[in-house]
Structures are given as C-alpha cells and as structure tokens.
Amino acid sequence: MPAMTKKADPNDWQSTSCILCSTNCGLQVRVADGHFEKIRGDKTNPRSRGYTCEKPAGLDHYQNHADRLTTPLRRKQDGSFEAIDWDTAIGEIAARLAEIRDTHGGEKILYYGGGGQGNHLGGAYSAATRRALGMRYSSNALAQEKTGEFWVERGMFGGRPEPDFEHAEVSVFVGKNPWQSHGFERARPILRAIAKDPERHMIVMDPRRTETAELADIWLRVVPGTDAFVLAAMLRILMDEDLLDRDWLAAHAHDGQALFDVLSEVPVADYCARAGVAEGDVREAARRIGTARSVSVLEDLGIEMAPHSTLNSYLEKLLYALTGNLGGQGAMNLGTHMGKLIGGGKANRTTPVGGHRIITGLIPCNAIPEEILTDHPDRFRAMFIESGNPVHSLADSPRMREALDALDCVVVIDVAMTETAQHADYVLPAASQYEKVETTFFGGGFPDHVFLLRHPLFPVAEGTLTEPEIHSRLCRALGAFTDEDVADLRAAAEAGVEKFGMAFAQAMATEPKLAAILPVVLYETLGRALGEGLEGAALIWGAAQTLASAEPDSVRRAGFEGEGAALGDALFRAIVDNPNGVVITSDPYDVTLERIGTGDGKIQLVLPELLQELADLIDEQPPRQTDAYPFILAAGERRTSTANTIYRNPGWRKKDADGALRMSPADAERLGVTTGGRVRITTKRGSAEAIVEVSDTLRDGHITLPNGHGLEYPDAEGRRRVVGTPPNELTSGEDRDWFALTPWHKHVRARVEAIA
C-alpha cells in the first residue's frame, strides 16, 4: 500500500492535539531536536478553531523530563529495580501471567487503566492481551467519577447526551467549573459570550465562587454535599408551576408517575434551607430552565464525588429530560461514536469478592483493594496496569500500595516512574503520546462529530516501545499467533485496503484464534502496510468500518462517498490525512430522538433503584460540622496549575507551585494563618502538610486542595522529592456512593492546625 501522508518538514507547523484534558484542543507545533519549540492553537481544527488554554504551552515538560522511563525494569529480591532487555521482559511477563492464569484462572488478573486524557489506543490494543490471558475484569479512573452517571444515562436514554453551550439559551453547570476544567470545546470564549448576552443565562451550582460562578446569572451557593436537596426542589417547582413539557413527554417518554409521586412530597422551602440557598433563587433558576427555548446541562465531580452521587446524576438529567430539552440546537443531543470509550460487558455482573455492581464493564475503583486484600479464593492475584497511576489517583493511597504489594505479579506500562510503577514487579517504558499515533474516544461533538488522529511528532524514544507493539509481542510470547498465522492477511494488506478488507472479514469469521486477538492482527497486517509510525492507526480502520456500517447516512452527510466497505475506507483515509481533525459524521437535530437506545426508543423517567434514596432525603439532615473534623475538604480541585498527573515536573507550574490549601479569610484568622503559612491537615485516614492561600471565594468551613499534585520528582541534585500535597493520602475508600461506589473526594471531613 502506498504511504498515505508525506513526511513532515521539521520546519513546518504540524497539526496535533493537546493531551491534558478531554477536550483535546487542536494544536499546531514546531519541533526540533526532540523538543517542542513552538506551540499555538490550530485555527484549522474544525472543533477548537484555534482555541487553547494556557496549559499546553508546557508540553515539553511531558515529552522531556527527568523521570521518563527508557528501559524495562524488573524488581529484585531487595526491592530495588534492575534494567532488563525487552525480550527478557516480554518473555518473563508472559510466563508469569500465564502461570497465574493456569493455576488460578485468567480472571484473577485485573486490568487497570488503558488511557488518560489524550491516549486511548493502548487500551484498545490491550483487548488482545486480555483475551490471550483470559482476563475478564477491568477498571479505570472512570469508575471513580463517571460510572454512576453512565448508569443513569444508559437507563434513561440508552446513550450519552452531549450539551451545546454555544447555542443554549440557558446553560447549567452543576458541580462543574468549566473555566478551569473545560469539558467542552472553547469553554472560556463561550462562557464569556453567554455572560455578555442578555438573552442567554447561566446557572451555576457550586459552594465556591469559581471563575464560572463569577460569570453566572444565578449562582446557587449550596452547602457542600447538599445538591440532591436543591435539585429535588427544582424538579418539584417545575411540576408545581406547570413547567414540564407534558405533550413532548407523552410522545417521547414512558410514564413518570412513580417519580412524580415522590417529587410531590418534596418540601421546597425546607430543602432550600437545608442546602443554604434562597428559595427565591431556586425558583428563579427552575423557571428559567422551564421556560427556555433550549437548555444544556453539564455535571461533574462536584456532585459525582459527593454524597448522593448517582442520585445527583439522575436528578440533574431530569432537569433537561422533563423540560423536553433532548434533541435540538442548544439542547442535549445524542451523537455518533468512533470506537468505544467504555466497555459494554454483560449486564448484572458483580465483583468476584464483594459482589459490587460492575457498571459499563468497570469494577468500581473503590472496590479494588478489598478485592485483593482478603483470603477469599476469588481474590485478584495480579494486576496489569497501563497508563494509569492508581496509587496516586485512587482513594486511600496507603491501602492501594498495600494491595499492590500483596499481589503475586504487577506489570506497569507507563512513560514515567510513577508512584504506581514503584510498586510493580515489571515496568515497561512506553513511547510518549507524541511519539506514536494516538487518539481519544471522548465525545466528538454534535451535529458535527470531529475526530482527530494524531501523528507522531518525534521518533520513538530510545529503549521504549508503543503499546500496540508491546501487546503484539506479549500475544506472540503467549502463543496467541505466529507470523505464519497472519501471512495471508499481510499479503492482502500489501495489495491494498480493498483486498485487505475482504480477507480480514473472512479471517475473522473463520479463524477464532485470530478473531480473539483482533486488534493485534490488524496491527500486524494492515498496520505494517500503513508505514512506519502509522502502524497503530490500523485499529482506526476497523473503527471507521464499524461507524460507516452503523451510521452510513451520518457519514455521507459529512461528505464521504461509497457503498459498504468503500465508505469506511474513504472515512479512514480522511482521518489519516487530516491530523488537524475531520468531521466524520453530520446529523440533523431530530436524529437524537431516533437514537434513544432504551430498546423501545422512549426515555425512561423512572429509575426504580434510586427512588427510595430520593424519598429518604426527607429524613436526612445536612452534614453538621463536628469538633474533631470541623472542615469539609474538597480534595482535588482543577486549577490553572493542575493537569492530572500528566506533567510530573513541578517546574511547569508558574503559579501555585506548592498547590495551596485554599480557605476563607475567617477560617484563616481563626487558625492564625495567612497566605504562605504552613498547616497540617488531618482526616480519619491520614495527615499531610500544605501551604495556605487565603481566598474569599470559599465558604467558611470549606477548604480545597488541588488534584494531581504531590508527585515524586528528582530535584536538581537528583534526590527524589514530593512537591505539594498528594490528596489521596487523606482520602478513604469507605466514604462513597452506595450505588456506584464513587468516592466522596469533595466531601472529606478534616481538621487543620497551623504549624510554626
């Protein structure tokens, strides 16, 4: 097959995308000598249209830093690591995991991770290794934030509706600070435009006066952890004031009577008082939502990582579902999907030891330690961790370390020597996200779905391999395939993509051995024919074929032509040729109602599992401060100085270098501290030090720490130091949602003392 793209001139600006948050804004960069030299927004990207925030300016801190891994490592008896070569590493890992499979069963090996904010291809290729080893369980960070929301969306809509804030008359943010955390394209200009426009309104529910709250028309400053009361009150007001879209509901939703019965018991004034918000403001917010032409709503960690997590997600979705804001410009819409962000998996599965609900195929992160630290015969015996740092990012870091140390074998694939890698038996160094083809499967937008496949900007770093290559070598070492098995498909790929498509379909239908490791087969055949650097794009060909066959009209509306496989091939070619992003599907708004995937195409307003919790709110008093723990700590706030743990070098932070503990002026005065002063934070789980920043954006009794800080990194003398406060030394896996087990990181009871 001829090479699909010309080799880039290093002096040219090259299109790529940012990997620091799920928005993945388009970038243009110039690179030289293995470094980023210049970085700017890509005006030709159809989605971000030149926008970026300040964070990608530091991307060289990701690409080049002192903690990058450059060789496979093996743990020695004394606990230290020794460098080994790739063949030894692959051979030993395959042998040890195969032994665990043969002794205890492959399902005793837990897969964790698979991707972060900018890379989802590693996880997609891991499907082959997982099948080769008989692994059945997996988890990743989504199962400590979004699984409750996914369950609600699946139950109500059979899909994941996307907001359209660019056009919404009313925009609602619940426990979400898009000014800092984004979560949709061009967040800051869009927020500013809404704030300026007298015809459009913004409603924000947040206990802190965030940058987004500053721009809001109505800011509901809830007492932390009381959102369920406010949301329930708003729904009751919509009912009472006849603001439900009854005709629309009759046409598009199942009967909601069981829900309305519970809502009609909600005491509006009482619930507003419990949440510390003025009833008039809540009524005003409900009226705006109920009377607007279009409403878009976005929730995030502020309600997901807080009491009533899954119930909050349900009530938040009802705000737009009951007012008919599904389908239409400025409202919520159901788009197309390129590849799978979340696993499907059989329904009603539970975890092997604790019997916890598995949602969208993911074991709740909070269950992981208890599925290991037990003598139960079904406990996990090994973990395969890829592009995830559970020791640092999951609740209760001490217990996660204990769990990893109790396993028979831990394998970590990462670019950096992380807190998790420190506890591995084998560490495999991956090529960075700018040294290989990569992409993400986050939502691509509606009505136009933009997809972007990044090309490598740098050669694969010495000593590292890409994830597809690692999985291919593991599968080979496990005996899952040989060169001979894929020889015919290789020849077909060399003859062109059309020939390959037919041969591949045939092989998948007749050779179960190859079908089981489909991603690696694609990589070894079509991938090799795509040419150096593009091998990992092979799976995207498969995804393009799947999309073209599932949504041919949407793909054609985006300008692609062809029948059957030819349509998928055309789509694939455009994706590979446009690293600045390409519109892959285009939809009319009314397609949303046709995409409701509940089985009969109607919205489910009643989720029976959550109705009792909603009814029981009546007996719940809001959290009271206690003498032992007078503060509510939000452990993990998005700031200009945070990007999960993607930047490990603290030198990238120009502001907030230490990741300050924010507190209100009155609290600071009471404790006798000022900005820059040192304090000790103590929770029931642990204790840590932090520097204070006095901030009038906080309520009294509410304190916040940034997420992603407190990483270990070598200083100028090469000594490993922790800079900032690692939030999960303070959190516990026990404080969590009963339904999805989501941790209450925004609601950690804490005590603070000044230290001299």
Ligand SMILES: Nc1nc2c(c(=O)[nH]1)N[C@H]1C(S)=C(S)[C@@H](COP(=O)(O)OP(=O)(O)OC[C@H]3O[C@@H](n4cnc5c(=O)[nH]c(N)nc54)[C@H](O)[C@@H]3O)O[C@H]1N2
């Ligand atoms: N700069 C930056 N951006 C990021 C990231 C990053 O690390 N840095 N990470 C990305 C990721 S992985 C994610 S998941 C998103 C998360 O994005 P967000 O969820 O927006 O981020 P947070 O700041 O963690 O929490 C949002 C808000 O919840 C509020 N909050 C706290 N307690 C409560 C409460 O009880 N009720 C309500 N209503 N609100 C409350 C906080 O004050 C905060 O403003 O950000 C993404 N974007």
Ligand SMILES: Nc1nc2c(c(=O)[nH]1)N[C@H]1C(S)=C(S)[C@@H](COP(=O)(O)OP(=O)(O)OC[C@H]3O[C@@H](n4cnc5c(=O)[nH]c(N)nc54)[C@H](O)[C@@H]3O)O[C@H]1N2
């Ligand atoms: N207390 C508290 N804890 C939190 C949060 C909070 O608000 N409070 N936020 C939570 C949220 S929402 C999230 S999403 C998680 C995020 O936490 P994690 O899922 O652990 O994710 P990241 O920090 O995004 O990065 C994961 C890993 O990917 C590695 N990596 C980068 N590029 C590559 C690559 O190309 N290949 C491989 N193999 N590895 C690579 C990085 O070095 C890093 O170790 O943190 C969670 N933890």
Ligand code: SF4
């Ligand atoms: S908004 Fe997110 S993806 Fe866009 S430039 Fe900032 S960090 Fe990168």
Ligand SMILES: [Mo]
């Ligand atoms: Mo996240």
